[in-house]
Amino acid sequence: MPEALQQLIRSLSRLPGIGRRTAERMAYRLLLRNQDLLKELIVSLERAGNEIVLCSRCGNLTAVDRDPCLICRNPKRTSKVLCVVEGAPDIQVIEQAGSFPGKYYCLRGKISPMQDETVTRELIEKLLLRIEADGVEEVMLGLNTDVESDATASLLGDVLKPLGIKVTRLAFGLPAGSGLAYSDPETLKRAMKGRQEVM
Template sequence: MSSYPKPINQLIESLSYLPGIGPKTAERLAFYIITMSGNKVDHLITALQNAKNKVFNCSVCNNLTDRDPCLICQDERRESGLICVVQDPKDVIAIEKVRDFQGRYHVLQGVISPMEGIGPDDLNMKELLERINSENIKEILIATDPTVEGEATAMYLTKLVKPMGVKVTRLAYGLPMGGDLEYADEMTLQQAFEGRKEM
């Protein structure tokens, strides 16, 4: 049984709900928060409340936003006939940091995973098909992770979308910059060979 006061135990327990935060890290964070100034704690509380209460999913692409539709969907400079399909909002952020993609997005909110009981009906696939029909989409770029679940989701989407006359592409995968061939797994090497290009 812990000898900490009840409020500290509650804070440690609450912090341990966060992914990647074990009991020791939660304890360290709790004691750090306790030593913060009142202004900083108030700022943290306000930021948490605002993130929880004012952020929601865009009605068009399902990305996280604080306005509807989101800024990306509102941007008329973006290529409206190209949609990049991603697993979750963090993927949108990663792609946007590169600043090469100028199309729009569609966030599935996961991937097909029978082991976790997630099927196509649990994802935002129906909404994607509706967008294809209503927005004159010419190409779908599938950018799910190169995992078994990500590949299964990509294959499923391809079978749904291709009969609609829409071009379906997949992000190229392969060896990372600075990576060593000897440490690459077989799937990564296979994809690197399949995605090779002329120099």
């Protein structure tokens, strides 16, 4: 196999979720049947690499000539409710749900008792700066549901509540459109704990 082909397969298989076989299939497709897609990919990657940066306010991906990003600059969105997420992809998912009226803040790192305290303190201080600057009244935690995220949630609660800020977290429970029989014990336990009275 030519070295340039091997290199392409190696690079493709470094993409998330792509094994060796899929990378081979992609490389052959690009070279044998889809030279136009090969060229298009080069252009798209170069353009994204040059034009996309992290929003200096929220940490979401944004165009280099639109920093702060469109969400941060949207005057129709309230700055009083701040959704704190772990990563930029989470913002995309919440936006697709379409009902969040506030703004975002991306932690860009874990706030965890297991990690170096200086890192944690720096992350929290940055968040506090944002909260003060915007006069945030409610922090809604849009965190994952693993143990580390639970630790992050309780740590942020401990820091923010004494400042008079309301701290909420996305509800745990059964996912929509899924059968009760398919849910795992942990999800069910949390759904029971959060049960609500039927009106």
